[in-house]
Amino acid sequence: MATRRHASSDGVNWTLVIVPILVAALGVGAFLLLKKSGEGAPGPKETPRVAFAFQEVNTRYYRIEKKPQIDQVEYSFAEINGLMNGFYDAGFVNPDAWQGGTFPDVLGAFAPSAAEQSALDLAALTLGPESAQLKSVSPLENHLQITVLLDREGAPITSVAYAQFSGTGALKTGGELAIAHDASYFLRKVEGAWRIIGYDVDASLDSAGATGGSPMPEETATP
């Protein structure tokens, strides 16, 4: 018959001492492990952000007299494509470029003659002040159409770029923002570089499916 051992009145019952210490030690260890993984210490490497680029790009030129100078035409297509990619990356997709709603990289795409008005129209040309409410934007469908007019010598002289952009913004307070932007840009070369000299823009931002309870009146952003 097993004999139950009882703590002797002559010695410490080490079970009652060791077990709580072990429990405490396990707790500390778990905390430290959780803390480390939360702070991102050796985990998977962050992938660098890929700048926005239009999925579909359609190009065309129209000539008046002489045959096109093809190398200049192709270069113009590429330059305007790059300008528009950068414009929409800075104006809609890259949070680091929003700069508190000032969008400095976007303004650089305009010719001096359009600088003043483009600054006034910034809310229509970009995410506008609502960028402060957003964590990120995921592009959806987007298309770019570039048309170039050649001069009588066959060199590109002016262009119309038609951009259609749509995306979904993740709101900081939860929920999503539907973004739709439909714009025509008139471009010409200014000091050797293609710049926007005019535009015709339609923009729409619409929140959908915001989570949580009813919004407090002072926190509602209205058009």
Added chain:
Amino acid sequence: MRRLIGWGALLLGLGMWIGIAAVSLPSGEASAQAPPVEIHRVEHAGFTPPMGKSRPIFILALGSDARPGEPVDGARADSIHIIGINPQQRAATILGFPRDSYVNVSGAGQQRINTGLFYGGPELMVRTVEDLTGIPIDYYMLTSFKGTIRLVNGVGGIPIEIEYPMNDPDAETNLQPGKQKLKGFDALAFARDRHSAPGGDFGRSGNQGRLMVAALKKFHKEFDENPRILIRWIQVALRDIQLDIPLAELFELAATATQIDPDKVTNLVVPGGSADVGGASVVMISSSAEEIYADMRDDGLAAG
């Protein structure tokens, strides 16, 4: 005592667990979501190049009656219009002059206004109109019968409302009232018909302006569907219009046109009446036309 130590150690361990859990988990206050925001914004913005001008833009639009083999800029002007454009107000005015308007043609004396093209080409026409109206002309555009047909066909025809039956053997019109899409030949006939139009030459000049407004409407409709057409229209225009607008500025002018509301284009003909000068039938422009000129000089626009 030993039991007390044991229980104390156990409680200490439990306490540390609870404390660690409390620190590790998000606090109840911080994890509550901020109230959601509502965003509903729809916005439009448009800007066209200022074309280096802080005042309205004035274009002299001319149609030559040159027959085959005749120089376009050496015949007579069958169609004469000043187009005043106010980009800031997104509006324009078209002011027509009957071809037989009796005016001073610089270097040729009192003549029918259309002879200015014959005596000195579009440049003399510009000077003549500037002398008459005091309106500074920035550019001219000149086309011919054939050019008009090719232009209209090049853009696929122009929809327009025909207001009355038009059947003029001289102009070769054969049009019934109603909405129609005029192809090149019919568009030219419409613009040349002065026997069907009420008011004769005045009515004809008015119809020429209506054709321009209808073309602007079609341009807008097509641009809204596909902005690429702006350049296509320029290409078509350059084939058959002689003009003194540098190509880059023509592009800017076309871009400006995308912002001009066709419903805010006023189509006018100078007031006046028929007269006889030395056996020749002419049109005498009324003095009340001075008010129209002054209005247009001010902001490019005149009241309808």
